[in-house]
Amino acid sequence: MHFQGKSFLKISDFNKKEVEYLIDFAIHLKQLKKNNISHTYLKGQNIALLFEKSSTRTRAAFTVAANDLGAAPEFLGSGDIQLGKKESVSDTAKILGSMFDGLEFRGASQAVVEELAAHAGVPVWNGLTDDWHPTQMIGDFMTIKEEFSTFNGVKLVYSGDGRNNVANSLLVTAALLGADVTIAAPESLFPEESYVSLAKEYAKESGSTVEITSDVKSAVKDANVIYTDVWVSMGEEEHFEERVNTLLPYQVNKALLADVSEKFIFMHCLPAFHDTNTVYGKNVAEEFGIEEMEVTSEVFEADYARQFEQGENRMHSIKAIMAATNGNLFIPDLQ
Incomplete structure (x- = not known):
């Protein structure tokens, strides 16, 4: 048992x-x-x-x-x-x-x-x-396996706030399972060293690579999976303006996806602020003039987007x- x-x-x-x-x-x-x-x-x-x-x-x-x-x-x-x-x-x-x-x-x-x-x-x-x-990870890597049928050679790039629970968990889980993982985030939002060193230990065993970078443009080259999450986690609302300004270059939009792999999916653990159809989204648009945050609707609604399968x-x-x-x-x- x-x-x-x-x-x-x-x-x-x-x-x-x-x-x-x-x-x-x-x-x-x-x-x-x-x-x-x-x-x-x-x-x-x-x-x-x-x-x-x-x-x-x-x-x-x-x-x-x-x-x-x-x-x-x-x-x-x-x-x-x-x-x-x-x-x-x-x-x-x-x-x-x-x-x-x-x-x-x-x-x-x-x-x-x-x-x-x-x-x-x-x-x-x-x-x-x-x-x-951790429960999010089993569903996420299930989604990746359904798509690619393996983790070996799959390049996963997370773009955004690199020190939240989802980024930590993706970093460690991808390295454990043998997927190549990159966290693309501003230096002020890099994951804590303890998660990075744990991921690197796993990567040594599984043969995958672990990269932490602030250069999102080069990070996403040949990516099979680009994953993002909300810019402001629960309970951090007072950091809103600073977070929006810091993370705007990490928005997942069409331009960012120019050099991804032919076999590519977009993932998001939801909720996503890709439009103004929420009270939250409206407030952001009014206050900061931004109608789309961590992902644009064009990407969110594309045929390579898997966030709803991922949610199921x-x-x-x-x-x-x-x-x-x-x-x-x-x-x-x-x-």
């Missing part, structure tokens, strides 16, 4: 073969879903979804995944949980672990999700912290993670 009872808190919790297994299992579960074949590996279980930070995709994906697996999900929002406020994280973990069969946590602190996992006695899955976004794949991959760690499946030793 190789995965059984394990938590999924960051990508480096699992080795290369284990991560590949989760990706392949997610692709398999997607086929079952499309063919209406039942896969209730968590029948009779109860799953708690703890959301200190709000979410569309992660919440929807965990809820549908739990239901498809035969489990009952219970959503507990920031108004329902008292983590560290009225009740310590360890006390909360012990209580919820005694009632539920698994816990998802989405919030700011990686330390909180680690502490939940240490005390819950049931698997804990990280739905996003400020440091890592969040659900299949989260299902794979929950089933593998809590479904009593036979999984060979993947060392």
